[in-house]
Amino acid sequence: MSSRKQLMKHYQLVGQLQPALHAPQHAPYPDTIDHALYRAYTRSAHDIGGEPDVPITWEEKEEEQWELNTFATCECLAWRGIWNAEERRRRQNVDLGQTQYLGLPYYGRWLMTAALIMVDKQYVTLTELVNKIDEVKKRYE
Amino acid sequence: MAKKHTEDEHGHRPPAPMVDEISDFEVLEMAVRELAIEKGLFSADDHRRWTEYVHTLGPLPAARLVAKAWVNPAYKKMAVTDGVKASLEVGVDWINDMPTHFGTPSDYCNLRVLEDTPKLKHVVVCTLCSCYPRPILGQSPEWYRTPNYRRRLVRWPRQVLAEFGLQLPPDVEIRVADSNQKTRYIVLPVRPAGTEGWTEEQLAEIVTRDCLIGVAVPKPGVKANAKRPVHPAVHPVHHDH
Amino acid sequence: MSKVQHDRTHHAKKATGKGDPQCFKGEAGPAKFKVGDRVRIRDLPDIFYTRCQVYTRGASATVSAVVYESPAAEDEAWDNTDKPEWFYSLVFRQKDLWPNYPDLFANDTLETELSERWLEKA
Numbered sequence: 001m002s003s004r005k006q007l008m009k010h011y012q013l014v015g016q017l018q019p020a021l022h023a024p025q026h027a028p029y030p031d032t033i034d035h036a037l038y039r040a041y042t043r044s045a046h047d048i049g050g051e052p053d054v055p056i057t058w059e060e061k062e063e064e065q066w067e068l069n070t071f072a073t074c075e076c077l078a079w080r081g082i083w084n085a086e087e088r089r090r091r092q093n094v095d096l097g098q099t100q101y102l103g104l105p106y107y108g109r110w111l112m113t114a115a116l117i118m119v120d121k122q123y124v125t126l127t128e129l130v131n132k133i134d135e136v137k138k139r140y141e
Numbered sequence: 142m143a144k145k146h147t148e149d150e151h152g153h154r155p156p157a158p159m160v161d162e163i164s165d166f167e168v169l170e171m172a173v174r175e176l177a178i179e180k181g182l183f184s185a186d187d188h189r190r191w192t193e194y195v196h197t198l199g200p201l202p203a204a205r206l207v208a209k210a211w212v213n214p215a216y217k218k219m220a221v222t223d224g225v226k227a228s229l230e231v232g233v234d235w236i237n238d239m240p241t242h243f244g245t246p247s248d249y250c251n252l253r254v255l256e257d258t259p260k261l262k263h264v265v266v267c268t269l270c271s272c273y274p275r276p277i278l279g280q281s282p283e284w285y286r287t288p289n290y291r292r293r294l295v296r297w298p299r300q301v302l303a304e305f306g307l308q309l310p311p312d313v314e315i316r317v318a319d320s321n322q323k324t325r326y327i328v329l330p331v332r333p334a335g336t337e338g339w340t341e342e343q344l345a346e347i348v349t350r351d352c353l354i355g356v357a358v359p360k361p362g363v364k365a366n367a368k369r370p371v372h373p374a375v376h377p378v379h380h381d382h
Numbered sequence: 383m384s385k386v387q388h389d390r391t392h393h394a395k396k397a398t399g400k401g402d403p404q405c406f407k408g409e410a411g412p413a414k415f416k417v418g419d420r421v422r423i424r425d426l427p428d429i430f431y432t433r434c435q436v437y438t439r440g441a442s443a444t445v446s447a448v449v450y451e452s453p454a455a456e457d458e459a460w461d462n463t464d465k466p467e468w469f470y471s472l473v474f475r476q477k478d479l480w481p482n483y484p485d486l487f488a489n490d491t492l493e494t495e496l497s498e499r500w501l502e503k504a
Contacts, residue, residue, distance in 0.1 A: 042428075043436075044430075046269045048268060049266075049292065049296070049437050050268075050292065050296045050479075050480065051292040053289045054289075056287075057369070057370060058284040058290075058369055059369055059370045059371065060283055060284070060369050060372070061283035061372040062371060062377050063280070064374045064375065064376055064378070065374075065376050065378050065379060068192060071195065072192045073173060074247075075246050075247060076183035076187045076188055077177065077183065079183065079187065079246060080183045081390025081391055081393060081394060082182055084458060085246045085249075086459045087459055087461060089459070093269065094430070111169055112169075114173050114177075115169060115173045118180070121386070123177075123182055132175060132176050135172075136172045136175070236399070236400070236404075237399075241398075242398050243393070243397035243398045243400065243401060243402060243405070244397070249401070249402050250401030250404060251450060253449075296480050299487060312489065314490060315490045315491075316490070316491045317476075320495075322433060322455065322469055322495040322497070323402070324495055
């Protein structure tokens with residue numbers, strides 16, 4: 001028999017089961033995109049005020065060291081003139097795209113955005129970033 | 142599988158962890174910070190100084206601002222018109238406290254204090270991201286950052302407030318403040334009954350972070366935010382104090 | 383290889399000791415609207431970036447404060463800071479924003495800030 005805890009978890013899981021209507025054709029013909037679809041696809045991902053959502057348990061979270069480090073990195077990048085906070089928000093909360101916006105953790109987005117600004121503004125090449133990530137990974141193998 | 146061997150401050154190795162994996166985020170964070178420092182984007186000292194600044198932040202100055210406003214009507218009037226000036230009197234300089242000397246990049250320098258009355262209750266959200274008055278209130282709580290809170294508070298404020306344990310009569314105007322630009326808000330709640338003759342310190346003790354966001358109201362005897370589940374960190378922040 | 387030169391010092395030069403948005407004071411010219419004015423929110427194209435929430439567009443509000451001058455977020459997000467505009471705090475009735483907002487709570491309001499380009503006389 002399932003415990004009360006397992007039953008509550010079951011409710012959470014079935015609440016996430018939803019029918020999906022997949023379009024049979026990616027990159028559809030332009031004449032199939034009306035104003036409403038155009039607006040939906042080109043929306044700013046961060047503009048979510050008023051969207052329906054369900055009651056959840058409000059939680060606190062203990063901060064990870066890497067999250068605090070990320071926050072300080074992003075503020076230092078702005079302090080030293082690499083970007084301003086509004087550029088960061090645009091990149092982090094809109095440019096990132098709908099899937100990563102909702103799929104990545106909050107500070108995961110800050111971190112990806114800090115990595116990309118360095119490459120976009122040519123302070124670092126992508127090659128250098130890739131090699132550095134590889135080097136860091138190897139320290140922990 | 143990745144294993145990290147660490148020694149604690151006494152040079153003892155902890156018992157070998159079952160699995161102590163380094164996450165993709167931790168790898169990327171180190172890579173970004175090391176590269177930024179190597180390329181001269183900022184220094185290791187800059188990063189340490191900013192982290193130290195963040196460690197100084199918390200809700201006490203905002204609580205003291207509210208307590209001061211409760212006992213001093215002239216200060217209250219000033220706080221409601223000029224939040225940055227009022228912050229100076231509780232030891233917060235929005236422009237110069239932090240290493241930049243031009244404010245924090247993300248929080249700017251325009252605090253507005255939202256005054257509740259018996260007929261007006263404010264509650265704060267940032268629907269577009271999670272803007273928060275860090276220099277006077279510290280880091281935002283996790284729930285404030287969730288898409289859920291950001292979606293629902295502006296449209297169903299009474300339902301969301303009820304989930305936080307706050308229900309107000311229909312004739313009280315609930316005003317949701319959506320901090321979508323450079324202004325940052327704190328709520329100045331109504332001083333509760335049963336606090337007559339209290340000192341500023343006593344009053345500040347019952348002004349919790351949740352009261353300053355607007356999802357709770359101050360009550361004599363209640364000195365902490367409501368208990369909620371706490372999602373633990375895998376590698377929590379080190380505190381060197 | 384073509385490499386862009388970035389000026390990393392311009393904001394620090396402008397804002398050190400002054401703060402932001404204080405550093406833009408005086409740059410926007412006369413404010414078009416004043417406290418008490420009724421305005422309607424324009425539904426400009428929100429291509430690529432906006433901080434004018436879709437839930438405000440087409441709705442009317444009352445100017446509750448003229449708050450500061452700053453480049454609009456839509457420009458500041460690309461570091462185009464040459465043309466600051468006035469920012470306004472606006473109060474909306476919740477009943478004007480949301481269908482079926484209960485009549486019982488007709489007094490409820492929402493306050494948010496928008497830059498001048500988003501506003502027209504109601």
